[in-house]
Amino acid sequence: MNILMVAAECVPFIKTGGLADVVGTLPKYLKQQGHDVRIIIPKYRLIDGAKYNLQALPYKLSVFVGKEQENFRIKTCMLDGNIPVYFIENLRYFNRLGVYGDDSGVGYGDNRERFIFFSKAAIEATKALMFRPDIIHCHDWHTGLIPAYLKTTNLNDGFFWNTSTVYTIHNIAFQGSYDAASTVPLAGFSWEDYKSDKLEFYNTFNYMKAGLAYTDIISTVSPTYAKEIQGPAGKGMEVVLQTRKNDVYGILNGIDYSYWNPKDDKNIVANFSADNYENKKLCKKYLQEKCGFKQDENAFMLGCVSRFDMQKGFDLIMDAIGKLTQFNIQIVILGSGDRYIKDGMLYLQSLYKDKVSVCTDYNEPLSHQIYAGADAFLMPSKFEPCGLSQIIALAYGTIPIVNKTGGLADTINDFSTYNTKGNGFVFDFYKGEKFIDCVLRAYDIYKNQFLWNEVMKNAFASEYSWKNSVQEYENMYNVAVNRKTAYNIYQKNI
Known part of the structure; x- marks a missing residue:
């Protein structure tokens, strides 16, 4: 198949969250299956054209x-794995210091125009490139207008006669909902389209609803999240999703084990593997030194690499630190985002500087060092569509402590002392006491070397590779293509 990925982010070029990892990694595995996969993203100022040798077309x-x-203009380069990437360059909309907003966490006031422009430009760029996609795979609200355009303003465009669309929800909390009176004419839709109930959302114009209503297939990034968002977690979209429940697929994200691999990770001080993880102790010692902690092998070291957002459970983490530091527990956190959380974490560091270390400037080598050196990984998310951090932690034998939600529920099983099964520690009610009890339960297990070795073995044995998910994506694409073929045959016969 010819598959076009359209998204607002893609590693290694630009990243604010897990969306970028999916868009930059999944195409490589689809390519290995014989598909022609290409990617379109905006050309932000933050993308170094010289570093990636971008060429103007x-x-x-x-x-x-x-x-x-x-x-x-369109610029291009090749992603590792021989994947063409096309960048939409427009100085008015993308020549800025941020991606979606400034460093205060406030979004740009013209984001609705930026992604109207990007959606339209992606369609026109595809035609200029003469790449006829069987599938246009759209990601999150920024591209929700593309399926809508293809079935309204571009309905009679023969170039896309055989094109199906797939729309993936990475985080339903971000929907792109704007004032209808000004957005409908800006986007170029008719008022009849808006009033058809496919674009309207409580008297606003909603980009995500447009994607969900007009796309051929809907997907999200874990089976549990696919069920959750058809209920109270749907943030208002549950009714739309329920009416299309037969078109909703939940496919778990994977990680690239060639990159996240302690056996040959160049960012860590000592390499180790599932067969011999003695050197993990050296990684812990190095991390303790880097954080200014006492180098105590018996200390229970908790790591966290995350976006600063209340979704990620930082209200629980901040409330718990005072109690957890009463024990022989050390905590290192790497993150950026919400200024309130940032200031709060830095204040807690000042109170407990011998046991709490916080880094608020994203540092890729340090993230690897935390995954490798920590004993356990904190991820008490309020909701989590899929989550990649807990999967990366498993690859390094660092035991996740998670809330039972979304992709966390699909990947982490609670460790049992009775049968020594389970690859992490899970609490099932989003409450501070539950979280603290879960951490202390993990700490008690950590003090029993035999049991901790068992949970580490289970973690190392857990594999969530894209190889396991790519077949599900292919099957989903085939459903979309076959449905489009049947529709076209029907249209010819009437």
Whole structure:
């Protein structure tokens, strides 16, 4: 199949969350299965054109955002695995210091226009490149308008006659909902389209609803999350999803084990493996030294690599630190995002500087060192569509402590002292006392070397590779393609 991925982020070029990891990694595995996969993302100022050797293509293209004509260029390079990546360059919308907003966490006031432009530009770029996709795979609210355009304003465009769309929800909390009176004409839809109930959401214009209503297939990033969002976790989209429940797929994300592998990770001080993890102690000692902690092998070291967001359970973490530091527990946290959480974490570090270390500037080598050196990994998310951090932690024998939600419920099983099964520690009610009890239960197990070795073995044996998920994506794509073929045959016969 010809598969086009359209998204707002893609590693290694630009990343604010797990969306970028999926868009930058899944295509490599699809390529290995024989598909022609390509990617389109915006060309943000933060993307270093010289570093990635971006080449400008000889196209001068434009689209309308409302009545304003916006010109753009296409630049390109090859992603590892021989995947073409195309960058939509427009200085007005993407020549900024941030991706979605400034460092205060406030989104840009014209984000609705930015992603109207990007969606239209992606469609026009695809035509200019003469790449006829069997599947356009759209990711999150930023691209929700693409399936809608293909079935409304571009309905009679023969270029996309055989194109199906798949729309993936990475986080249903972010939907792109804007004032309808000004957004409908800016986006170029008719009022009849808006009033058809596929774009309207409580008197607003909702990008995610557009994607869900018009796409051929809906997917999200774990089986449990696919069920949760059809209920109270749906943030208002549950009714739309329930009406399309037969079109909703939950496919667990994977990680790239060639990159996240303690056996040959160049970012850690000593390599180790599931067969011999004695050197993990050296990684812990190095991390303790780097954090300014006492180098105590018996200390229970908790790590966390995360976006600073209340979704990630930082209200629980901040409330728990005072009690946890009464024990021989050390905590290292790497994150960025919400300023309130950042300030709170730095204040806690100042109170407990011998046991709490916080780094608020994202540091890729340090993230590897935390995964390798910590004993356990904190991820008490309030909700978690899939989560990759807990899977990475497992690969390094670092035991996840998680809330039972979304992808965390699909990947982490609570360790039992009765049969020594389970690869982590799980609490099932989002409450501070439950979280603290879970951490202290893990601490008690840690003090029993035999039992801790058992849970580490279980963690190392857990595998969540893209190889396990790519077949499910292929099957989903085939459903979309076959449905489109049947529809086209029907149209010819009427």
